[in-house]
Amino acid sequence: xxxxxxxxxxxxxxxxxxxxxxxxxxxxxxxxxxxxxxxxxxxxxxxxxxxxxxxxxxxxxxxxxxxxxxxxxxxxxxxxxxxxxxxxxxxxxxxxxxxxxxxxxxxxxxxxxxxxxxxxxxxxxxxxxxxxxxxxxxxxxxxxxxxxxxxxxxxxxxxxxxxxxxxxxxxxxxxxxxxxxxxxxxxxxxxxxxxxxxxxxxxxxxxxxxxxxxxxxxxxxxx
Numbered sequence: 001x002x003x004x005x006x007x008x009x010x011x012x013x014x015x016x017x018x019x020x021x022x023x024x025x026x027x028x029x030x031x032x033x034x035x036x037x038x039x040x041x042x043x044x045x046x047x048x049x050x051x052x053x054x055x056x057x058x059x060x061x062x063x064x065x066x067x068x069x070x071x072x073x074x075x076x077x078x079x080x081x082x083x084x085x086x087x088x089x090x091x092x093x094x095x096x097x098x099x100x101x102x103x104x105x106x107x108x109x110x111x112x113x114x115x116x117x118x119x120x121x122x123x124x125x126x127x128x129x130x131x132x133x134x135x136x137x138x139x140x141x142x143x144x145x146x147x148x149x150x151x152x153x154x155x156x157x158x159x160x161x162x163x164x165x166x167x168x169x170x171x172x173x174x175x176x177x178x179x180x181x182x183x184x185x186x187x188x189x190x191x192x193x194x195x196x197x198x199x200x201x202x203x204x205x206x207x208x209x210x211x212x213x214x215x216x217x218x219x220x221x222x223x
Contacts (some may be wrong), residue, residue, distance in 0.1 A: 001220075003215060005202075005204070005205050005207060008035070018059060021064050025039050025046075026050050027048070028050070042202050043199055044200060051076075052079060053072055053075050053076070060101075060192075061102055062101065063102055067089070068092070072098075073097075074099055090130075098118060105118070107151075108174050110173075116137070133173060135169070137170060150194055151196075158179070161180075161188070181214045183207055185206045203215065
């Protein structure tokens with residue numbers, strides 16, 4: 001497992017324009033094929049061109065693990081059928097008024113943590129699509145749980161101001177040990193600056209040495 005630095009659209013926020021699991025990296029329609037191939041090579045995946053709700057903001061709008069994929073209610077029918085056909089994943093809509101699902105839910109293959117902004121009635125749908133247990137929890141006082149936490153099946157990172165008790169609880173649900181960290185030279189909005197699966201980590205170009213050390217430790221890169 002390696003860590004790679006990569007910018008998308010000359011922007012270090014790689015996690016805003018792309019999303020991945022162990023088999024696919026999802027990139028915006030019109031993204032250069034050579035760059036899509038680069039990302040796929042780093043992450044050891046295939047690449048899938050798509051839009052979500054007719055935008056390039058794939059990261060904040062999509063939740064994906066190796067079992068399923070959740071999309072917001074303003075997604076188009078052709079996007080849903082394209083993603084079903086391209087991936088064979090369990091693809092479904094979460095019909096909540098909040099569309100930025102990727103910012104509100106952090107999921108790996110063991111569990112998921114969702115923002116209390118998403119009503120309890122949606123827990124079962126998330127559990128059914130992603131095939132994981134779900135808890136509702138804020139992170140460091142913020143509702144953007146998915147923006148503040150990133151996890152794979154080996155490890156994960158969380159907003160540096162998160163209380164110890166909350167780190168333990170969220171770690172337990174995700175079945176890993178979370179470490180406080182930042183990305184891109186101090187940003188606590190972790191998911192915006194990174195793409196993580198169980199094969200590799202891709203981070204934005206502003207990520208500095210101490211942050212790379214932290215990520216190496218958190219995701220057990222050298223194990």
